[in-house]
Amino acid sequence: MSIGGGKTISGAVQALTFSRRATVIGGLQAGIGVLLAGRMAYISVAENERYQLLSESNRVNLTLVPPRRGWLIDRNGKPIANNKTDFRVDLIPDRMRDKDKTVATLAQLLSLDQEEIERINKELTQASSFQPVQVATGLDWEKFAAVSVRLPDLPGVSPRQGFSRFYPTGAAVGHLVGYVGIASAEDYKENPDPILVTPGYKIGKDGLEKTFEDRLQGKPGAKRVEVTARGKIVRELDSRPDTPGKALQLTLDIDLQEYAARRLGPESGSVVVMDCETGDILTMTSMPSFDPNSFSDGIGQTEYGMLRDDDHVPLRDKSLKGLFPPGSTIKPMVSLALLRAGIDPEETVSCPGGLRVGNRFFNCHSTHGSVNMKKANAQSCDTYFYKMALRIGYDAIALMARELGLGAKYDLPVASQSYGTVPDTQWIKKRHEREWANFDTVNSAIGQGFFLSNPLQLCVMTARMASGRKLEAKLLSEEKRAPAPPLDISPEHLSYVREAMSEVVNGVGTARRARLPIEDIKLGGKTGTAQVVSLKYGRGGRDVPWKFRDHGLFVCFAPVDNPRYAASVVIQHGGGSSSAYPVARDVLTFLYDREQAMEKLLAMEESWGGTISERMDRQLAAYRAQKELEKAIAEGRVPPPQADTNGEGSAAEVGQ
Amino acid sequence: MASFGFVVLYSAAGGSLTPWAGLHMARFLVFLGMAIVFSRLKENFWKTIAFPVYITVVIMLLGVELMGAVRGGSQRWLSLGFIRIQPSELMKPAIILAVARFYDLLPAGQIRTWAAIWPLLVLLAFPCALILLQPDLGTTITVVAGAMTVAFLAGLPMRLFVGGAAAVAVIAPLAYFFALEEYQQRRVTTFLNPENDPLGAGYHISQSKIAIGSGGIFGKGFLNGTQSHLDYLPEGHTDFVFATMAEEWGLMGGVAVLTGFFLLFRWGLGVAMKAKTRFSQLLAAGLSTTIFFYVAINLMMVMGLAPVVGIPLPFLSHGGSSMMTIMICIGILMAIDRHPGRRSGTFG
Numbered sequence A: 001m002s003i004g005g006g007k008t009i010s011g012a013v014q015a016l017t018f019s020r021r022a023t024v025i026g027g028l029q030a031g032i033g034v035l036l037a038g039r040m041a042y043i044s045v046a047e048n049e050r051y052q053l054l055s056e057s058n059r060v061n062l063t064l065v066p067p068r069r070g071w072l073i074d075r076n077g078k079p080i081a082n083n084k085t086d087f088r089v090d091l092i093p094d095r096m097r098d099k100d101k102t103v104a105t106l107a108q109l110l111s112l113d114q115e116e117i118e119r120i121n122k123e124l125t126q127a128s129s130f131q132p133v134q135v136a137t138g139l140d141w142e143k144f145a146a147v148s149v150r151l152p153d154l155p156g157v158s159p160r161q162g163f164s165r166f167y168p169t170g171a172a173v174g175h176l177v178g179y180v181g182i183a184s185a186e187d188y189k190e191n192p193d194p195i196l197v198t199p200g201y202k203i204g205k206d207g208l209e210k211t212f213e214d215r216l217q218g219k220p221g222a223k224r225v226e227v228t229a230r231g232k233i234v235r236e237l238d239s240r241p242d243t244p245g246k247a248l249q250l251t252l253d254i255d256l257q258e259y260a261a262r263r264l265g266p267e268s269g270s271v272v273v274m275d276c277e278t279g280d281i282l283t284m285t286s287m288p289s290f291d292p293n294s295f296s297d298g299i300g301q302t303e304y305g306m307l308r309d310d311d312h313v314p315l316r317d318k319s320l321k322g323l324f325p326p327g328s329t330i331k332p333m334v335s336l337a338l339l340r341a342g343i344d345p346e347e348t349v350s351c352p353g354g355l356r357v358g359n360r361f362f363n364c365h366s367t368h369g370s371v372n373m374k375k376a377n378a379q380s381c382d383t384y385f386y387k388m389a390l391r392i393g394y395d396a397i398a399l400m401a402r403e404l405g406l407g408a409k410y411d412l413p414v415a416s417q418s419y420g421t422v423p424d425t426q427w428i429k430k431r432h433e434r435e436w437a438n439f440d441t442v443n444s445a446i447g448q449g450f451f452l453s454n455p456l457q458l459c460v461m462t463a464r465m466a467s468g469r470k471l472e473a474k475l476l477s478e479e480k481r482a483p484a485p486p487l488d489i490s491p492e493h494l495s496y497v498r499e500a501m502s503e504v505v506n507g508v509g510t511a512r513r514a515r516l517p518i519e520d521i522k523l524g525g526k527t528g529t530a531q532v533v534s535l536k537y538g539r540g541g542r543d544v545p546w547k548f549r550d551h552g553l554f555v556c557f558a559p560v561d562n563p564r565y566a567a568s569v570v571i572q573h574g575g576g577s578s579s580a581y582p583v584a585r586d587v588l589t590f591l592y593d594r595e596q597a598m599e600k601l602l603a604m605e606e607s608w609g610g611t612i613s614e615r616m617d618r619q620l621a622a623y624r625a626q627k628e629l630e631k632a633i634a635e636g637r638v639p640p641p642q643a644d645t646n647g648e649g650s651a652a653e654v655g656q
Numbered sequence B: 001m002a003s004f005g006f007v008v009l010y011s012a013a014g015g016s017l018t019p020w021a022g023l024h025m026a027r028f029l030v031f032l033g034m035a036i037v038f039s040r041l042k043e044n045f046w047k048t049i050a051f052p053v054y055i056t057v058v059i060m061l062l063g064v065e066l067m068g069a070v071r072g073g074s075q076r077w078l079s080l081g082f083i084r085i086q087p088s089e090l091m092k093p094a095i096i097l098a099v100a101r102f103y104d105l106l107p108a109g110q111i112r113t114w115a116a117i118w119p120l121l122v123l124l125a126f127p128c129a130l131i132l133l134q135p136d137l138g139t140t141i142t143v144v145a146g147a148m149t150v151a152f153l154a155g156l157p158m159r160l161f162v163g164g165a166a167a168v169a170v171i172a173p174l175a176y177f178f179a180l181e182e183y184q185q186r187r188v189t190t191f192l193n194p195e196n197d198p199l200g201a202g203y204h205i206s207q208s209k210i211a212i213g214s215g216g217i218f219g220k221g222f223l224n225g226t227q228s229h230l231d232y233l234p235e236g237h238t239d240f241v242f243a244t245m246a247e248e249w250g251l252m253g254g255v256a257v258l259t260g261f262f263l264l265f266r267w268g269l270g271v272a273m274k275a276k277t278r279f280s281q282l283l284a285a286g287l288s289t290t291i292f293f294y295v296a297i298n299l300m301m302v303m304g305l306a307p308v309v310g311i312p313l314p315f316l317s318h319g320g321s322s323m324m325t326i327m328i329c330i331g332i333l334m335a336i337d338r339h340p341g342r343r344s345g346t347f348g
Helices: A011-046 A048-059 A099-110 A114-126 A141-149 A170-177 A185-190 A207-211 A213-217 A254-264 A292-296 A301-309 A327-340 A373-378 A382-392 A394-403 A425-432 A438-445 A455-467 A491-506 A581-592 A594-608 A612-632 B002-012 B021-040 B043-071 B087-105 B118-133 B137-154 B158-178 B182-192 B203-215 B241-274 B278-302 B320-338
Strands: A060-065 A079-091 A133-136 A157-166 A180-182 A202-204 A221-227 A233-240 A268-275 A281-287 A349-351 A354-357 A360-363 A369-371 A524-530 A551-558 A565-572
Touching: A011 A048, A011 B137, A011 B203, A011 B241, A011 B278, A048 A060, A048 B203, A079 A099, A079 A141, A079 A170, A099 A114, A099 A133, A099 A141, A114 A133, A114 A301, A141 A157, A157 A292, A170 A207, A170 A254, A170 A281, A170 A292, A170 A612, A180 A292, A202 A207, A202 A213, A207 A213, A254 A268, A254 A281, A254 A581, A254 A594, A268 A455, A268 A581, A281 A455, A301 A612, A327 A373, A327 A382, A327 A394, A327 A455, A327 A491, A327 A524, A327 A551, A349 A382, A354 A382, A354 A438, A360 A382, A360 A438, A373 A382, A373 A491, A382 A394, A382 A438, A394 A425, A394 A438, A455 A491, A455 A551, A455 A565, A491 A524, A491 A551, A524 A581, A551 A581, A565 A581, A581 A594, B021 B320, B043 B087, B043 B118, B043 B278, B043 B320, B087 B118, B087 B137, B087 B278, B087 B320, B118 B137, B137 B158, B137 B278, B203 B241, B203 B278, B241 B278, B241 B320, B278 B320
Parallel strands: none
Antiparallel strands: A060 A221, A079 A133, A079 A157, A180 A202, A221 A233, A268 A281, A268 A565, A349 A369, A354 A360, A524 A551, A551 A565
């Protein structure tokens, strides 16, 4: 049974063994004690610095404070885009534990509607884990506080007080100014600056906000706070304030811009007004538009859907990217080309209601009888221009068109411009690989055929004719430009054409109702009706479906004797020029007599159903209802809703 | 020592007596009273109760298992109405008592025979099985280690221990894969590489090392520890109380604590050496080694030298059962110190 070698062990030996072994154990214990002391010394002395750093980074949370964006102000210093204090709540996906529960709690605390919840859930699945997802902005203090006090139970939720971009005039500046939004994952990949994923930080996404991003952005501030392991803020240690972005002054007159936008009413169109002395763009409006405030707050699915589906294309800036046949608005320009080619303005052409060219008969809209240059402009006789254009050839006209700024891309700080076409013999060879034909001359002479311009170009053309100088469109106040040189056009010719344009409004012309309701200020202009479809669909007036109606155009300047302002108005499918010139008249009236113009507008807005934002809200509600209905009727092939404001009654006629 | 624990817990609670420091001190005083009572009891009393206590505690462990089975889930507590105790804690001194008593009874000549070994294994088998079922690996290891120490001191052949160590080295990896619960496996892997997952399982060790390391030589000052006060350090008042202390008192505090324990163990082994009977020798050495295991495992854990096992630091950690165990050990040690045995002829 012995396993110990059979050695007999007495009590004395056992006692000896005990004390020997106890000493061993004591030694072992001392050894471990020394080991522990050594280990502790190593951690706390040798690695002290590293652990101190770790402890600090545990304790201190560096929070970036998004900088306030620089303001956009108008020529008089009025804000176009500013910042308003804002309570907001965001989600940081990778800090969240139970996403569904957190979103549900937030939805209840902030009374979010179903669509918002869907948007948040969708963004949560799409966003990279570090990208903040906006829950709500513009909260009142109570809701903000309600979320803040529940923070320990809501990991990943970030309530903040900050600034958000605000556009006081809303949709009126949407296209021009653009909007801001949360940096995308691509932005962050390109420039992995932590500020990009700081909740509340927005970058310019479109328009001037995007073009001038670097300048408007500013420098973020920082805040060092002591936080607990659960993210509760204990106290603020120090903070560095943000450096707001620099303000940018535009040449716009924001009041005029807003007036023009409102005056366009339910129509789809554009108003551009320029200063004839400096080339300053006072107004560049395109309606319908989107509310940049909605975009900057993260636009809802439905609202975006409505904008996308609307046949009035509110997402397109018609002033810069809408291309229209200029129609008869180029007749003054063609007249200048005729005068330079030596045509006697008193020479008459007989208008029997059209002209046969080859085997085709080109209509004039009326039978004008004997027509000289002035009458041809005043009454917009096509036959005169068909005949005279054929005599001098179209290249001379195209040259003049380019001198007056048509077909050109301007040096403007905008994301993109569509600069259209001034057709000529060279162009048609290159583009269509055929020879220029007489019918091309005839079509192009009255601004149809291949001729395409955007509304800004039409305004520049008018401003150049009115001032006699080669004005360049200018959008930034700070930009210093040498005074525009005179045009290479005889002043006599220019004054003749200006007189003819005055005749359009003040004489026996096509736009007599465009006269300004102001003493001593005379308006000169030229109407235009651009055909959209061939005549077999009808005359393109108001009795055909909206998208077949003619575009209504009007270019003008005032005062006639000493031009100060030039304007162009384009009403897409307005049904003729009579949709355009009342708008021009009222917008120019606003420049001289705001009260009178406003009075008129308010009366009209009442008949249209309220201000722009009221109508947009109603449109959105209707759209939403429609979508719900479509969902309800599973196979309902209901066409997209016509904007509810697109009534049969013409906007242009109201207030006349 | 316990007063220092009081001070540390006072800070851990953010400079307040509640919820830890006050209770800690109160408990200490109660158990100190108990220890003083124990110290009056003579060796024969301990001899007499050694096996009955052992059996009682085994029954309590069984009771815990049964209640756990009834209520569902793992259970370590036994509620006695006024106090909730952890029988596995009581098993630590109980096993020492029983094993010491066993080798005391064993005739000197049989110490190198099988008769010296199988009863030890039987004595260990019941409690270990029951504690492992709870499951509580840390306590099991302490119980086994305590019993082994007594056996070692009793004079079992050295090669058994060498062989045993070799066997453990072989069995440990197997046990890791087949016997350990998943959470225990994770603790081991975490220990081996805590920085791998600093926010997950390695959190305890990382934060504990940060607390100790950031304390430096002199610490951040009383009540100035950020790791503990801002909740980064988990269990800052129980198992990781040493880290809480070290953050505020630095290396100096740590060395002071280590010195305190060193003096305690020197005294404990001194008592054992001075004891005149075999039972009291083995008992004193076994008990002081049990306390040592607490201290060593806990400190190795907080310094990242051992996996995270739920073993508190004597005198400093907040917690009733472990304090009771420690004070029982101290009480018995004091009793032996007071009555070193018949041969000295001194009584009281």
